[in-house]
Amino acid sequence: MIEQTRIIMGMPITIAVAEQVEQATIDEAFDLFVAADIKFSTYRAESEISRFNQGQVQEIELTSDVHEVFALARQTEKESHGYFNMRKTDGRYDPSGIVKSWAIARAVAHLHKSGLKNFFADAGGDVQTSGVSGDGTPWRVGIRSPFHLGEIIKVLEPAGRGVATSGSTIRGAHIWNPHAPQEKLDDVLSITVIGPNVLEADRFATAAFAMGRKGVNFIEALPGFEAYQVDALGEATLTSGFRKFEVAAT
Amino acid sequence: MRKMMLMNYLRKLAFGFGGAALLAVPSARAAALHDGTFDGGVYDAYFGPVQVEITVRGGKLVSCKATQYPDHRRTSVSINYQALPILEREVVTVQSAKVQIISGATLTSRAYIASLADALQQAVQ
Numbered sequence: 001m002i003e004q005t006r007i008i009m010g011m012p013i014t015i016a017v018a019e020q021v022e023q024a025t026i027d028e029a030f031d032l033f034v035a036a037d038i039k040f041s042t043y044r045a046e047s048e049i050s051r052f053n054q055g056q057v058q059e060i061e062l063t064s065d066v067h068e069v070f071a072l073a074r075q076t077e078k079e080s081h082g083y084f085n086m087r088k089t090d091g092r093y094d095p096s097g098i099v100k101s102w103a104i105a106r107a108v109a110h111l112h113k114s115g116l117k118n119f120f121a122d123a124g125g126d127v128q129t130s131g132v133s134g135d136g137t138p139w140r141v142g143i144r145s146p147f148h149l150g151e152i153i154k155v156l157e158p159a160g161r162g163v164a165t166s167g168s169t170i171r172g173a174h175i176w177n178p179h180a181p182q183e184k185l186d187d188v189l190s191i192t193v194i195g196p197n198v199l200e201a202d203r204f205a206t207a208a209f210a211m212g213r214k215g216v217n218f219i220e221a222l223p224g225f226e227a228y229q230v231d232a233l234g235e236a237t238l239t240s241g242f243r244k245f246e247v248a249a250t
Numbered sequence: 251m252r253k254m255m256l257m258n259y260l261r262k263l264a265f266g267f268g269g270a271a272l273l274a275v276p277s278a279r280a281a282a283l284h285d286g287t288f289d290g291g292v293y294d295a296y297f298g299p300v301q302v303e304i305t306v307r308g309g310k311l312v313s314c315k316a317t318q319y320p321d322h323r324r325t326s327v328s329i330n331y332q333a334l335p336i337l338e339r340e341v342v343t344v345q346s347a348k349v350q351i352i353s354g355a356t357l358t359s360r361a362y363i364a365s366l367a368d369a370l371q372q373a374v375q
Contacts, residue, residue: 127353
């Protein structure tokens with residue numbers, strides 16, 4: 001099995017292939033992330049999104065990739081009842097909430113097109129698996145504990161579906177608000193969504209996390225999606241079909 | 251030497267291993283770090299702002315924490331759930347099974363590094 005990690009878009013991106021593969025194919029998949037970063041990074045003054053936000057490019061002049069991501073963002077805004085919104089309060093556009101998984105989906109499509117069947121792509125904890133792992137067993141995805149980064153709290157076999165987690169893994173002052181000590185104790189720390197593919201899982205994980213405690217109910221109402229939501233008390237709420245993907249504790 | 255240590259520290263903080271950051275981190279000069287507490291700038295991490303605060307004591311970086319990070323709630327938008335099903339709950343427990351991949355939130359890493367770099371720059375000025 002070949003497994004490679006690079007830092008792109010400010011996050012570790014891993015591609016693993018459990019069959020014969022040319023290095024060039026893996027490089028091309030990584031290049032799709034680099035290309036997405038060059039276009040969509042709000043941290044690069046010269047990116048297409050930055051030039052659009054600065055008024056140097058009009059919407060009609062944007063490349064098809066940006067139109068595609070904007071369309072996905074607007075669709076997600078509608079489907080999430082406005083909880084997801086790529087427009088910041090100052091009017092700037094920031095579709096980063098979707099760009100990551102859009103790039104994973106493109107990389108996965110490239111690997112499939114190259115004839116590969118057994119692989120995974122992971123960008124900052126959002127994952128798409130395909131086929132089986134090197135020893136022929138299903139790929140297993142662990143859900144990272146928001147309390148201890150080195151621990152996992154759930155093991156999944158997503159069987160080709162996408163898995164995405166939204167949330168904050170840094171615990172800090174906001175959990176203990178001195179002015180309202182009770183108020184934030186049950187805050188949602190993370191929500192992991194299993195969806196038809198990584199792009200769908202991420203779109204809805206992003207929206208669900210913005211909803212707070214209702215996020216898991218939002219996912220419950222979506223056909224084809226499951227979720228595992230962890231709160232600051234160390235309790236999790238599961239959608240009704242989540243257990244289908246769970247590997248029993250050992 | 252100090253510069254190397256700072257850069258390695260930055261990378262470890264950001265990624266947990268020695269990867270190269272694409273984001274430009276201002277180089278920390280060999281001059282001693284000034285004692286004090288320094289706040290980095292506030293950076294967008296999609297769900298909201300991230301801000302890092304560092305503390306330098308005896309010329310050494312002794313702490314580094316996020317004082318602001320995404321805690322986004324659009325409370326003005328309400329959702330009409332006609333009937334909220336009662337969903338199963340459980341206490342989270344650590345699992346020991348072997349996995350190839352880990353899913354977790356890493357949304358804020360770039361904003362975190364940008365703010366940390368700001369704070370470090372202030373400490374060496």
